[in-house]
Amino acid sequence: MRRRADRGAALADPRERARAAIREASVTTTDNTLFPVPADFAKSALINDDTYQKWYDRSITDPEGFWGEHAKRIDWIRPFTKVKDVSFTGDVHIKWFEDGTLNVAANCLDRHLDERGDQTAIIWEGDSPDESEHITYRDLHERVCRLANAMEGLGIKKGDRVTIYLPMIPEAAVAMLACARIGAIHSIVFGGFSPDSLAGRIQDCDSNVLITADEGLRGGRKVPLKVNADKALETSWSVKHVIVVKRTGGDIHMVSGRDYWYHDLVAKASPEHKPAEQNAEDPLFILYTSGSTGKPKGVLHTTGGYLVYAAMTHQYVFDYHEGDVYWCTADVGWVTGHSYIVYGPLANGATTLMFEGIPNYPDSSRFWQVVDKHKVNIFYTAPTAIRALMREGEGPVKKTSRQSLRLLGSVGEPINPEAWLWYHSVVGDGRCPIVDTWWQTETGGILISPLPGATALKPGSATKPFFGVKPMIVDAAGGELTGATEGNLCITDAWPGMMRTVYGDHERFVQTYFSTYRGYYFTGDGCRRDEDGYYWITGRVDDVINVSGHRMGTAEVESALVAHPKVAEAAVVGYPHDIKGQGIYAYVTLVNGVHPSEDLRKELVGWVRKEIGPIASPDLIQWAPGLPKTRSGKIMRRILRKIAANEYDALGDISTLADPTVVEDLVDNRMNRV
């Protein structure tokens, strides 16, 4: 790797250096702003520059040998003899370690008991700073065994789909692991989703069990999970059993013969359970995620390859050492929570922190207070949280010590250099490398990221591919672009953690990921590669937007809007938002005779919240008497994106529109918004 002249050499204090970089860079840094691996970090790092290159080269030239060896990091009941059977064309299929058998829960729990039964597996930090709990591996094992027995007692068996709609409480991890233990497939639905969204996800996978709680607690406010679940179940007949965790003690209705208190079930169940022998390609979980079109897709992950990949990336990307306290602030409702709160860390015997609350409750110092309280060494969060905290200034950070921190991580959306530099200099006191990890629900684990002992960092770049990952940048026609370039990001070969199919719709899997660029996995992201071979993710190139690190299909928000009786038509696009990364901008055409008003605007925002959930609330609604369409009736989103971003000079060719005057009208009314 080429190292640029260290222009900060005169500034020996890393904090000063980072501050100088912020001053110089203001919002943008250049490809030349390099942060070398700190010498003391490099000394004890698991992977250094040489190892990275050696391992990476081997993983590409001899993937079978490489993965065959690294898969031994987990315990197999029956060892595999075949490593890989993959085709990205024709009959698209992805199989890893296909004749091996294992159990994920046994890998995350049982195998640690002799060596670290009394070590903390999960530190749970409640919404209120007064509540926290340490759960040892032995205790977690017992809780999981009890629930596994209780579930089997209800007749739940291998292959059943179990929907989990829980807040960030230890029972969420217990429920995931109990499913894995008996071979049931979990499908977690984020607690912020509406009853309708929950119902859609239950129905799509024909789930027969729901595990929920009376209420959730976030930032001191209650989330009516059971009430939402009851509404969802009015239209979801497949669910036969509902297991309810008592979190707040709120007043809820229990349906006799259908609803059971979690605590009653587990109290009666045996604390011993023999884990099911699962095939490496048996499903582990389904997780719904938004795409360009249609309903959210049920991304299916399987057992062996997923666990190998989640555990290995967790160890090397976070340079995880025995005894480290590791905290990922995600929710288990998202893939980050699956791979990097539960499966990866627990497979590695780590201590993983689970946080029920939010960054600014009771005040915006909370993250750092939790870091000090539990002596967190590795901290992994999203750029949107960093930007929101950055707005509060350095005060809330500086009143805490954060001396325990060794490494910082970022995930979910591109991190703007200004936020990166603030994270580095203010939160990390210039001491801690930042791993900017690029990946997706579909990829199961991190694909592009620095390895902190090996990679010099560039603020805003996810840097280099992980072992076994072959990125390729293509032009619109699918031609490979080489060298320093920019285009669409594909991955040319499989890695063990990748999704296997869309649950119940393999054709949609093939269409979505392997047909745009035949024979390659298309990520949906734009990407630039600089002259040092560093990758810079530029954001989605499809109709998916990324709001506060949450993925949202514009089509989903549009369908919610047009379901309102006063809306004739709607088009939704993303626009740059200071805190959220992207905001939701909706152009709405009202039914003839309905007049726009502030009240109606509020009503529509509330309507979308109710239909999908608060994360889908439009930030701005612009009344649009007409939408720019081609003569064949296709909405020209490119133009709508530009208007939303206030980029009126770059509207491009509008002569192909059926009615070009619509655009003038929209531009004139741009100020007329929420």
Ligand code: PRX
């Ligand atoms: O656009 C990329 C963005 O998030 C998308 C994946 O979203 P999701 O499936 O919800 O998973 C999020 C957590 C893994 C990607 O297509 N994204 C994720 N991480 C980064 C990112 N964009 C830039 N830099 C990242 N580090």
